[in-house]
Amino acid sequence: MxxxxxxxxxxxxxxxxxxxxxxxxxxxxxxxxxxxxxxxxxxxxxxxxxxxxxxxxxxxxxxxxxxxxxxxxxxxxxxxxxxxxxxxxxxQPTTSGLGEAWRPKSIRAAVKINPEANLALISVAGDFAAAEARKFLRRGLHVMMFSDNVSITDELSLKKEARDLGLLVMGPDCGTAIINGTPLAFANVVPKGSIGVIGASGTGTQEITCLIAQGGGGISQTLGVGGRDLKDEIGGITTLMALDALDADPDTCHIVLISKPPAKTVADKVVARIGASKKTFTVCFIGATDWDLPTNATFASSLKLASENALGGKALFANFDVNTIAKPASAAKVCGLFSGGTLCAEIQTLFISAGLSVMSNAAIPGVDTLSENSTAHTIIDLGSDEYTQGRPHPMIDPSVRDGALETAMADTSVGIVLVDVVIGYGAYEDPAGHLVASLGTSLSGSTLVIASVTGTDGDPQGRLSQIAKLEAAGILVAPSNADAAELALACLKLAG
Amino acid sequence: MENDKTADLISKPLNVINIGLEGFATELKQQGVSVTHVDWSPPAGGDPKIADLLSKLGT
Structure with missing residues (x-):
């Protein structure tokens, strides 16, 4: 019919x-x-x-x-x-957790009733985000723009105008910031401390701030800049302003910069700015293996190494021995299904460093694009546009991963499914519970599932309780994304 | 470049105006942050080009 x-x-x-x-x-x-x-x-x-x-x-x-x-x-x-x-x-009447009797319907009215406001958080559709950001800038507010699908022309125009006004535009596509201890959008509850973070990457920033917290460190500020800030077209406008701000901040002693490898001309400006500072820096250009940096800066090729360096060289999870929990993989292929783009990139980095062939829809240098006939390990970023057009990000709606999980678990050439579980403000209320339910009876099969949880015990979901749910279902849990990669490699090795 | 305003942002209490996802405002309020949520709807009758033009004109 x-x-x-x-x-x-x-x-x-x-x-x-x-x-x-x-x-x-x-x-x-x-x-x-x-x-x-x-x-x-x-x-x-x-x-x-x-x-x-x-x-x-x-x-x-x-x-x-x-x-x-x-x-x-x-x-x-x-x-x-x-x-x-x-x-x-x-x-039905709109229910709100905010409890106000009246809400302003315009930006002009909102600023009028709240003249002390200093930051606009924008998550409207990308078609309108730049226009709304401009209104806030002209009223003297800094902008954090979570919205994506904003043109690079609009981004440049907004950032130039903001710079002239002495205001920050964090974004577009800026998912994470922690300002004065307050997590904004997708961010985690971490202790206050002396490490400042500047991130062109949401989940990369989350992983680093959480690992620093787990290593006993604390965060002074976390400023997002948006994924394109270090491209030639934008010239690192927000990154350079954030560097100035954290360099001048008396509470910040060490600064971590995390981004994809920047354009050469932009990198030169950023590196020169770092060299002019009296503070120390960790630079993590995920996907790059090394970078020429001034003596006050250290390059880190992974999020975990960046966190360890920011902690003064302290080894994280030194007691975690992959060999105690590794099991032989039933087949030779790893399928990584990630909600975090930078977590996906970190896995690719670690796999190619180990000499493995990798393909991805979000390929870093040295990794192939997806191909049906390839036997390479498949590492997918489920937060990229082809999966999220018209749908929420998998960190908000983990069901975005369900179909791909089912396919991977049923694929006899896949011996290991590797996943991230990202918690914190903004994220789904129980991603571990959803993952376990989605995997269902497939967990009793021969395919190993390896996960790590990006988050802290202070987050609304609670890191330990999320780990407990995964482990109770038989999922192998590593203490960081990088350790999850190492665990997967150990399982492959055991299988010979 | 004048950067005093960024120094203000990271040294003074956060006070947010939120447009878009209401959940962000709710979570900030739960953390005790001052937040004003705008009952937003697409401006200019939902025409992005006119909305962009109007914002440039300062309306």
Whole structure:
């Protein structure tokens, strides 16, 4: 029987993407519903809905400020029941954990009622993020822009304007910052201390701040700069401002800089700025094996090495011996499924350093792009655009990983599935629990599952309780992402 | 380049205006941070080009 498609458009009706994703899942799980999505009608979202077979002609009237309900069901009755439920959900009063009686509807009104505000946290759709950031800058606020899909032209324009105003633009696509001890967006609860972190990478910054915390250190400030800040086009504007700020900060004694390898011209400026400082630095350009640095800076090729260096050379997890928990892999291939892009890059670095062939959708230098016929180890970044278009990031919605997990666990050429579990503010409430439930009975098969948890015991999810859930299900847990790589290598070695 | 304002940001209490994901504002409030959440909707009737133009004009 032919499917029935129902669309409904709510003009001028906005809900954030996480709320809409939650509602979409509720409707999609109803009896007789094949697929459903509630989305703001941006051009990219409309394309996603069209590709998913969720649009009919009615939705053509929807504009970017409108919400589209798309339901595809096996019969008219199921579709109409789902439409009724969707309308009930959308008509319910918005519940809030904030408890205010009134909310400003514009940036102008928000600044007027809160003139002491010093930071704007922006996570609206990328189409609008730059325009909204500009409004905040002109009202004297620093900006942390979580939104992605912002053009590099807009990024440059915003950062230049901000620099002229003496303001920071952290982002776009800036997921992590810790300012004065407060975790913002995706960040962890870490002790205050004397180590400052500047990160062009969200999960890389999270792993380093958490490892420093586990090693007994503390964080003064963590400033995100956005993944493109060290590209030629942007010229490291925010990174250089952050270096100035932390260099002048009396509470910061040592500074860690984490990024993908920067453009040469930008690297030269950053390295010169580091050399002009009296403080010491750890530089981790993940994917690079070495870098020419001034004498007050040390290069680290992995997040763990960077953390150890920031801790004054203290070895982390010295008592962890992979050989005590390693088991022989049942097959020769490793499939890594990562929610954190830099965690994915760190694994690639460690695997190629060990002489292994690796392929990835987010390949670092020396790693191949994905190919169906390759026997190389497959290390996937599930947070990259091809997996998250129209969906939340896997750190918010871990079900993004479910399909790939099922495929990997059923693949007899895969002996080890390697995963990250990222916790902290912003992240899903129980990623370890979700992972265990998603793996289900496949955990009793021969494929080994190896994980590490990026987080601290102070995080809402609790690192130790997340580890306990994984271990209780038979998952091998390493104390860091780098140790997880080492454990996987040991399991491969045992298999011969 | 004047950097006094960044020094202010990292030395004074954080006070945030949040637009977009409400969960970020809720978590900041749980941590005792001053936060104002904007009941945001796409400006300029949802037309990004007009929204961009208006922001450049300072409206």
């Amino acid at each position: 032919r499917s029935v498609i129902i669309n409904e458009v709510r003009h001028g009706f906005y809900l954030d993407s996480v709320a809409l994703m939650r509602y979409s899942k509720t409707i999609a799980s109803m009896d007789g519903v094949e697929e459903a999505a509630l989305m703001m009608a941006s051009p990219s979202n409309r394309q996603i809905m069209s590709d998913a077979g969720l649009l009919n002609d009615v939705s053509v009237d929807a504009e970017g400020g409108d919400l589209i309900v798309g339901i595809r069901a096996s019969n008219t009755e199921a579709a109409e029941t789902a439409r009724t439920e969707a309308n009930l959900i959308l008509d």
